[in-house]
Amino acid sequence: MLIQDKHAVEQRLLIQSAILMSFVAIGGTMMGVFSGSSAILLDGVVSFIAVIIKVMMIITSRLVSNETSKRFQFGYWQFEPLVLIAEGSFTLLIVSYAFLSGLTDLLGGGRAVHVGPAIIYATIFTIADTCYYFYVHQINKKLQSNLVKFDNISWSIDAMLEAGILISFLVAFGLEHFGYAEWAVYVDPIVLIVLSLQMMPSALKIIIPSVKQIMGVAPxxxxxxxxxxxxxxxxxxxxxxxxxxxxxxxxxxxxxxxxxxxxxxxxxxxxxxxxxxxxxxxxxxxxxxxxxxxxxxxxxxxxxxxxxxxxxxxxx
The missing domain is CATH 3.30.70.1350 (Cation efflux protein, cytoplasmic domain)
Structure with missing residues (x-):
């Protein structure tokens, strides 16, 4: 693949990813408020952060394609790990807050959620996120773009979030249906805690290699x-x-x-x-x-x- 073509495909995928993630962010935030689910609201907030990071990645991709300038005579390559550190750090900050929020709700008697709409939302976005993740993953096997690779991690994280939400609210629906509604209120905070713990390693997987690159650790x-x-x-x-x-x-x-x-x-x-x-x-x-x-x-x-x-x- 020609260098110009590679940068063009990379930027097209990043722009496409940012636009699609904007829909996920808006949908997640609106559904989180409507259903009263902190887990879905977390998904929406993380998605908004992902959109900001994706825009930064698009700018970085364009800078890197320029190779050098009078001010940056060795190129713009160091911007790539900086953007990835920002992505990982923001994600880690949000999921840490979500973990504490879930723990507070759990100890405070749980949280009531409109389960029906939440299940429909989670089903649609689990399928959509998973399909898009594998679509980009296949393209990047040939493209071999580091920015696209780490950008696509946000889709795998979101797919895991949605799948976790879907399974958990199906459990909550079952509890309500079989007369255990008093236990159903604990599902959302438990899901929030579990998802937060699950997302922390993904954030660290982005931060640690990028910090090593910025510090100059030899591969x-x-x-x-x-x-x-x-x-x-x-x-x-x-x-x-x-x-x-x-x-x-x-x-x-x-x-x-x-x-x-x-x-x-x-x-x-x-x-x-x-x-x-x-x-x-x-x-x-x-x-x-x-x-x-x-x-x-x-x-x-x-x-x-x-x-x-x-x-x-x-x-x-």
Missing amino acids: LKLHNRIQFIMDSFMEKYKFKDYVTSVQAYGNVKMIEIDILIPKNFPKQTIVELDEIRNEIDLAIGGDPAEKWVTITFTATKKWMAKDYLLDEEDED
């Missing part, structure tokens, strides 16, 4: 791969030493390689060294628009990056 898989490639080139060309530095921002890989060569290295011209650079770059592979590769040659060790020991236990 171990990429580090090991570049080391393996350079070991083979070291043996082939008899380099004296090399140091690699790697970083990742979303799909973009930052790779710097400093190579120490003997003073009597047989390849001395710029053209000959460029041929080695091209060979290393080809071995690294990947989309040219999603990597920033810098390869330097020196016969003096002081011009190399400082060597290090990467702590593998701190990586995933």
